[in-house]
Amino acid sequence: MMVETGIPALDKHLHGGVPQGKSLLYYADPGVECNVFGMQTVHRALSEGGRGIYVTSSTDPRMIRDLFEEFGWGAGEYGDRFTIVDGFSGLIGANSPEQYVVPNPDDAGSMTQSIKQMMEDVCEPSVIVFESLSTIMDLCGESATLDAIEEWNKYAMLYDHVIVYNFTAWPYSEDTLAHVKETICNSVVLIGGIAAKVIFGQYFGVKKTDWDEATKKCTLYKVLKPGGVRVYLPKILVTGPFDAGKTTFVHALSTKAVSVDRLGTTVALDYGHVDHSGFTADIFGTPGQERFDPIVKLLSGEAMGVFLILDSTNTNDFARAKRMLEITESIGLPVVIVANKQDMKGALVPEEIRRKLGMTDDVPIMPVVAASCEGVFEAFDVLVDRVMEVDST
Amino acid sequence: MTYNLGISKMDELIGDIKGGTNIMMIGPPMSGKDDITNIIAYHGLINKNAAVIVSTREPGKNVLDWFENRALGIPPEHIGIVDCVTRTLGFGAPDTENIKMASSPVDLTGIGVKISQFFERFWMEMQIKETRLCINSLSTILMYSNLQTVFRFLHVFTGRVKAANMLGVYVIEDGMHDDKTIVTLKQLFDGMIEIRGDDGDYQIRAIGLSPKPTPWFDYEIDGVNIVLRG
Numbered sequence: 125m126m127v128e129t130g131i132p133a134l135d136k137h138l139h140g141g142v143p144q145g146k147s148l149l150y151y152a153d154p155g156v157e158c159n160v161f162g163m164q165t166v167h168r169a170l171s172e173g174g175r176g177i178y179v180t181s182s183t184d185p186r187m188i189r190d191l192f193e194e195f196g197w198g199a200g201e202y203g204d205r206f207t208i209v210d211g212f213s214g215l216i217g218a219n220s221p222e223q224y225v226v227p228n229p230d231d232a233g234s235m236t237q238s239i240k241q242m243m244e245d246v247c248e249p250s251v252i253v254f255e256s257l258s259t260i261m262d263l264c265g266e267s268a269t270l271d272a273i274e275e276w277n278k279y280a281m282l283y284d285h286v287i288v289y290n291f292t293a294w295p296y297s298e299d300t301l302a303h304v305k306e307t308i309c310n311s312v313v314l315i316g317g318i319a320a321k322v323i324f325g326q327y328f329g330v331k332k333t334d335w336d337e338a339t340k341k342c343t344l345y346k347v348l349k350p351g352g353v354r355v356y357l358p359k360i361l362v363t364g365p366f367d368a369g370k371t372t373f374v375h376a377l378s379t380k381a382v383s384v385d386r387l388g389t390t391v392a393l394d395y396g397h398v399d400h401s402g403f404t405a406d407i408f409g410t411p412g413q414e415r416f417d418p419i420v421k422l423l424s425g426e427a428m429g430v431f432l433i434l435d436s437t438n439t440n441d442f443a444r445a446k447r448m449l450e451i452t453e454s455i456g457l458p459v460v461i462v463a464n465k466q467d468m469k470g471a472l473v474p475e476e477i478r479r480k481l482g483m484t485d486d487v488p489i490m491p492v493v494a495a496s497c498e499g500v501f502e503a504f505d506v507l508v509d510r511v512m513e514v515d516s517t
Numbered sequence: 518m519t520y521n522l523g524i525s526k527m528d529e530l531i532g533d534i535k536g537g538t539n540i541m542m543i544g545p546p547m548s549g550k551d552d553i554t555n556i557i558a559y560h561g562l563i564n565k566n567a568a569v570i571v572s573t574r575e576p577g578k579n580v581l582d583w584f585e586n587r588a589l590g591i592p593p594e595h596i597g598i599v600d601c602v603t604r605t606l607g608f609g610a611p612d613t614e615n616i617k618m619a620s621s622p623v624d625l626t627g628i629g630v631k632i633s634q635f636f637e638r639f640w641m642e643m644q645i646k647e648t649r650l651c652i653n654s655l656s657t658i659l660m661y662s663n664l665q666t667v668f669r670f671l672h673v674f675t676g677r678v679k680a681a682n683m684l685g686v687y688v689i690e691d692g693m694h695d696d697k698t699i700v701t702l703k704q705l706f707d708g709m710i711e712i713r714g715d716d717g718d719y720q721i722r723a724i725g726l727s728p729k730p731t732p733w734f735d736y737e738i739d740g741v742n743i744v745l746r747g
């Protein structure tokens with residue numbers, strides 16, 4: 125059985141998730157938010173009714189549930205299916221309210237003892253997430269920790285647990301880093317920062333799995349509160365003729381949006397931020413009138429996908445619509461045609477529109493009523509699917 | 518891209534400090550290192566720099582109060598504080614505009630993430646190219662993590678300060694650490710601000726920021742000014 129990571133795009137790259145009894149390492153550049161990956165994975169298990177164990181190393185256990193709540197994950201509802209192994213309190217000599225407390229978190233043997241004890245008690249297959257393997261390594265020493273991990277993984281396999289480590293790749297020795305990356309776990313997901321002077325973007329990608337040929341590609345992501353890890357599409361364009369409903373469409377999709385309109389027509393752009401089904405996207409609507417074509421050109425640079433909005437009742441504008449696609453130089457970029465205003469009398473159905481436009485079958489045409497949000501998210505899902513496909517080739 | 522500390526006579530002797538410089542500030546307890554650190558940050562803020570302050574002994578709120586109480590006319594949106602204290606007290610405070618929470622001084626991963634997030638905001642979103650990073654203090658971090666661990670952490674962040682032409686200031690308690698610790702960490706820094714003395718009678722000087730060390734100055738802290746004598 126596969127255990128999902130809770131990050132849909134990652135589960136897809138892993139062909140469904142992590143098989144029971146296997147281990148996964150989130151290997152992150154310093155400064156890149158990585159703990160959320162492990163948290164999201166344990167949250168996924170818990171929200172599916174499974175059991176989750178969180179081994180903390182640098183956080184007071186009283187704070188752990190709050191951290192989950194920050195992402196909108198109702199840790200309060202996990203009940204006793206959620207167990208914390210407290211590898212922090214022992215470090216600062218504090219009392220711990222938790223059932224499993226590591227007396228000496230700076231001793232690998234002491235860690236192992238608590239972890240084994242917990243695994244024996246919790247015999248139903250669970251997801252065990254280590255808040256920070258690098259912290260354990262810092263406290264217990266590199267070689268002692270590497271040996272211990274081998275033991276923990278073996279034990280987890282015995283009980284069919286999935287074991288997940290967050291690891292920050294500080295400048296340890298080359299050997300240690302190579303060992304962590306190549307050998308200690310069944311699978312490794314790299315989490316990195318795009319840096320020029322400062323880190324300004326983040327990506328993840330599967331480095332290896334030993335159970336299947338994983339899809340090796342880098343996916344941009346953002347961390348939302350609430351929300352967690354979201355695949356990030358920095359630029360999706362919404363274009364189409366005058367009055368087709370672009371502004372309405374952008375607002376229908378977006379959790380927040382702004383438009384620069386004058387007298388009901390867009391004169392600069394629409395901007396919206398979408399958060400839907402594991403994806404977050406910044407979408408940019410162009411003006412429709414011909415006199416703004418230079419702006420459209422400007423906006424279309426570096427777009428990842430395009431919505432072409434049509435007023436399904438207004439065939440006069442179809443030629444203009446096709447020309448706009450060309451302006452955006454988006455032929456070649458993934459496109460979804462949005463057949464808007466399906467609620468109006470005389471609206472053509474998608475297939476009629478396809479014929480009139482002379483569009484080939486491979487361009488999806490989605491029926492939408494932007495004014496009442498009908499079909500907008502379906503159209504979004506279709507475009508995202510196509511963007512992700514292009515991305516992986 | 519150059520920086521000044523905001524300590525008048527000393528600045529004159531040192532001249533402009535070039536971007537990418539990492540400075541260790543070492544001095545005895547009670548010598549006013551917190552104030553001096555904040556004043557160096559303040560001096561950047563009044564000159565439209567941004568400041569990221571990692572606070573390991575005071576809750577972030579107190580650090581923000583320091584600026585709000587003393588320092589008029591600085592842009593509050595240029596201040597970023599990484600608070601390593603509040604959550605260790607068992608308070609579940611969420612991040613705010615100015616204060617981001619790390620779990621504890623052990624949580625170097627989290628501290629690193631929060632520093633990076635402020636860097637990204639100041640550099641990419643606000644287009645501020647001059648940022649000061651102040652870590653106050655390394656001594657607390659060294660209480661929970663061993664020297665090697667702290668060295669690795671600093672190796673990464675002094676490197677980023679250098680790459681982005683920022684100014685880094687890292688505070689250390691004199692007398693709390695063995696020589697090996699100080700010698701090891703010194704390798705990461707371009708210069709030092711040294712403080713000596715006791716019982717309210719302290720002197721300050723800078724080493725490594727100019728061809729020869731500045732003389733020792735008696736000093737007094739007056740609001741957002743460090744008044745040098747001698």
Ligand SMILES: Nc1nc2c(ncn2[C@@H]2O[C@H](COP(=O)(O)OP(=O)(O)OP(=O)(O)O)[C@@H](O)[C@H]2O)c(=O)[nH]1
Nearest residue numbers: 366367368369370371372389390412465493494495
């Ligand atoms: N009946 C109906 N009307 C719609 C729908 N979507 C948009 N409209 C209306 O169509 C008109 C134009 O909508 P906008 O969203 O401003 O169109 P636009 O493409 O941004 O227009 P420009 O920026 O001027 O090019 C408005 O009056 C909307 O209320 C829809 O699905 N059904």
Ligand SMILES: [Mg+2]
Nearest residue numbers: 370371389390
């Ligand atoms: Mg519009």
